[in-house]
Amino acid sequence: MKERYIPEEIETKWQASWELSKIYKVTEDFNKKKYYLLEMFPYPSGKIHIGHVRNYTIGDVVARYKHMRGFNVLHPMGWDAFGMPAENAAIANRTHPARWTYSNIDAMRNQLKKMGFSYDWDREITTCRPEYYRWEQWLFLKMYENGMAYRKESYVNWCEPCQTVLANEQVEAGLCWRCSNPVRQKKLSQWFFKITDFAEDLLIHCDLLPGWPEKVVAMQKNWIGKSAGAEIRFRIENSTEDIVVFTTRQDTIFGATFMCLAPEHPLVQKLSKGTSFESAVNVFVERILMQDRSGKEMESYEKEGVFTGSWCINPMTGRRMPIYTANFALMGYGTGAVMSVPAHDQRDFDFARKYNLDIVVVVKPEGSDLDSFSMTEAYPGEGIMVNSGAFNGLRNTEALESIADYLEANNLGKRTVSFRLRDWGISRQRYWGTPIPMIHCDSCGVVPVPESDLPIILPEDADLQEGGQSPLPMLEYFKKTKCPKCGNSSARRETDTMDTFVESSWYFQRYCSPDYYEGMFDPAADNYWMPVDQYIGGVEHAILHLLYSRYFTRVLNVFRLVSYKEPFTHLLTQGMVCKETVLCPEHGFLFPEEATEGKDRKCKLCGNLIEIGRVEKMSKSKKNVVDPSTLLTKYGADTTRLFCLFASPPERSLEWSEQGVEGSFRFLNRIWRLAHAWMPYIKYVSTFDGEIDDLEPDLRGVYKKIHQTIFKVTTDIEDRFHFNTAISAVMELVNMLHGFQIEDWSIQKTSLFRQAIETVILLLSPVTPHISEEIWFELGNETSIYEASWPKHSESALIKDTLLVVVQINGKLRSKFIVTPDTEDEAIKEKALSDERIQKFISGKTVKKVVVVQKKLVNIVL
């Protein structure tokens, strides 16, 4: 028998061979059907983690499978290389973000290569390279020219001691993550992409993405958040100005008793100016704007506000309504003004009770009463209109329409829709990102960099400061420039960089022609490869990354750079990788082996009972991380890949189990032994290529099992990516083969068994390419198994020559028997009724009814 299965040997051997022969290199072949398989590219943090391994293994199986099915498969890999961690690491390790990033990329590329993924490495992309981001700058200019990129004042999280802008993730409970001082909101002029122009289009097309998980589609729809309602004008007393509100509840307008404006609303200053309320208003507005209004704390803020000193008139009732500015009114939604109906909105209700404002009920629940004095909470539900003049007695759902009609007819307002989606703020006061190609000139204002000056290269010799603020504004030679319009040499370059989500919004197009230097991508290549047929990645990107990518594709479509609107036809979001965590009340999180086994687990250090022992997402602080590189040395890539797929279906979370990995390793050993035990017999015969009837009867079962397995594995992969059940089907086949001795060989038997072994390794080759390749070559093949065709099942082998019929009495299983497929239902019924075991149950009783399900089941009802 051949020596032991030593994964390290065969894996390094084949990886080197594949790399040398560039077997995974792909070119546009217009005669072949293309398949673009993409996995979300990683941030080069330094090490591949197990989540990457899972993600890329799933993708690799599909890529290899599709290739074997005859598709021309594009399967690229690259690096989402800009971002904050590089800056932090650079400060902590006294290095440079570029150096840190590039060396991480080298390390991670090596790790990926050890996993045996079928990437075309000639198409590798690194987003922090000028060859890449210059086209992003180019697109920015084009968007600016067309009004899709604009500048406006906006609030950012600002830490005064650190003199820096903080990302939302860097604000912890309202405090700076670095110095723990309070974070305040600071107004800065920033760049935005006008994604809201596409809100409707992005929403409509959500329903045209049948290849996406419903969950993700629902999340996208929610995020875009369309509401239908009306805009209504309220006249301000003693003023020529109006307040326009947006509401979805115009049916409740008769109950509107006061008005709330967002603190940033321009009318707030105007109305209070010069009145006795001015200072109180200013103090309030100043205080609210200091608060972090983006974090989770917001929900706990009590409703509060101050009177502006002005009144407006309810257009339906003529009632005078006091105008407040309130913390719960948001400038970013609707018009920034709310008509408050305390009886039917909880926030308005709380506010009214606090400031002793009138509450008027205008919708009553059907069949019961509602009283504004005794009610303890708002009634937001449906009901019958009251206190609403001509609309009394209508259902409020009808009034919604008739009041909208009335408002439109009398020119008081109009139907409209509102989205919760906001424009995409892309300015980052950060160093490690794509420079925004704009220039500020004292005489000309904001001037775009001429296209011929691109790329604006991010200087790589900047020193990062403790505290984290960007060094770009301090770099005179970068900042100081000539105005392209007037030539004034005191112009200043924009020193903000772009959000890293911009890079990841078009990288999939760049993969089609990564070295193209005349534009973002070669139109011919893009036309051939795009859209992505299958995209695979974590759910954590279900909203932002995917939405931004869909948006970018629309922008490119408007510019006629691409012909399609949706970049990803099918999407698979894989689940997290989890592992058991163990928490000791005294020692904190433990490695699982530091606790005893069994039910009442104890800490081995102190003997205390374990507080929590449950399965959670892997994280360093919880000491439940698995490092892929130790798995590779211990078991090899094939076992690691096999376990990732076998342990659970891809969209669910995967629970890591060391014993499960052992089990996968055992299975590969089993195949290895089986193949080598038979190798001397099967090596020199050709694969059986006859039909089932050509075989001796006792071999037909094996033939059938082979073809059933092909069918099962193919449909499991093709229809639903259920690799776990596909693998278990192969296990069943292997288990069956194990029962056979090959010594008493005949030509027919050995050629059939060669087919069996070939089938096993062909079906497994997308999952475990190295061991499959090794056995494939030992069988005498001279080209890679990757180039082999996916096996085809024989239809005739799937036809059953006997059928099992189960017999139930009142739905309970009582007996079963075997019939030939040509047996009539009537005969099956007779056989069931005369069955010995059935007779025991039915003798002496009346059979009320007999249900026969075609050649499958008989149910006798007593």
Next chain:
RNA sequence: GCCUGGGUGGCGGAAUAGGUAGACGCAAGGGACUUAAAAUCCCUCGGUCCUUAGUGGCUGUACGAGUUCGAUUCUCGUCCCAGGCACCA
């Protein structure tokens, strides 16, 4: 609060145009081989009951109803878990 998913043995998970619940694997127990161990191979494995140990009875897919000859699967209600959104007027 709203929107998604999900709840099946000791564990990961199979099985849904309604038709044998628990495939495959892990763990556990027993046995074979061995001087011994590892490795390997074979058997048992949801619970429970039996003076007949069986191709046995009952029970069992979060809980409670319903539809049906028949429900893990469909409908309604309840509970629990995970994820997402959240002062969106």
